[in-house]
Amino acid sequence: MSNCIRCQSCGREVPEDEFFISAGQTLCEDCYIDASSRIRVCDPWGERSKLVFRESHGLTGTDGLTDLQKEIYEYIKSKGKATRMELAEKFMLSSVDLENQFAIMRHCQLLKGKKEGDEVYLVPW
Numbered sequence: 001m002s003n004c005i006r007c008q009s010c011g012r013e014v015p016e017d018e019f020f021i022s023a024g025q026t027l028c029e030d031c032y033i034d035a036s037s038r039i040r041v042c043d044p045w046g047e048r049s050k051l052v053f054r055e056s057h058g059l060t061g062t063d064g065l066t067d068l069q070k071e072i073y074e075y076i077k078s079k080g081k082a083t084r085m086e087l088a089e090k091f092m093l094s095s096v097d098l099e100n101q102f103a104i105m106r107h108c109q110l111l112k113g114k115k116e117g118d119e120v121y122l123v124p125w
């Protein structure tokens with residue numbers, strides 16, 4: 001067995017010569033492609049216009065979210081923090097689905113990522 005690196009997004013083991021680095025994270029090929037296609041989602045203008053949209057429509061907190069997003073948010077709020085793995089398991093989501101949900105909630109300034117030691121947690125904003 002050659003040395004393996006753990007993908008920091010989906011947790012899969014990737015051979016040492018087959019991993020990618022994106023924003024300081026070691027990722028497998030799938031997650032790397034996924035991360036690169038999502039970069040535009042994280043621009044501050046996107047975040048801002050989403051907030052303006054929500055404000056102009058009188059939406060606050062979890063208003064305007066899907067039931068799934070509300071459930072994820074409530075779950076994290078009740079626990080204070082949760083890992084992606086934990087959420088993927090609990091809500092039966094693929095890592096891509098979970099990232100997409102997280103991206104939306106991050107835009108709404110409900111959740112954010114927080115690094116503690118070697119783990120990245122999702123925490124209330």
Ligand SMILES: [Zn+2]
Binds near residue numbers: 011
């Ligand atoms: Zn991966």
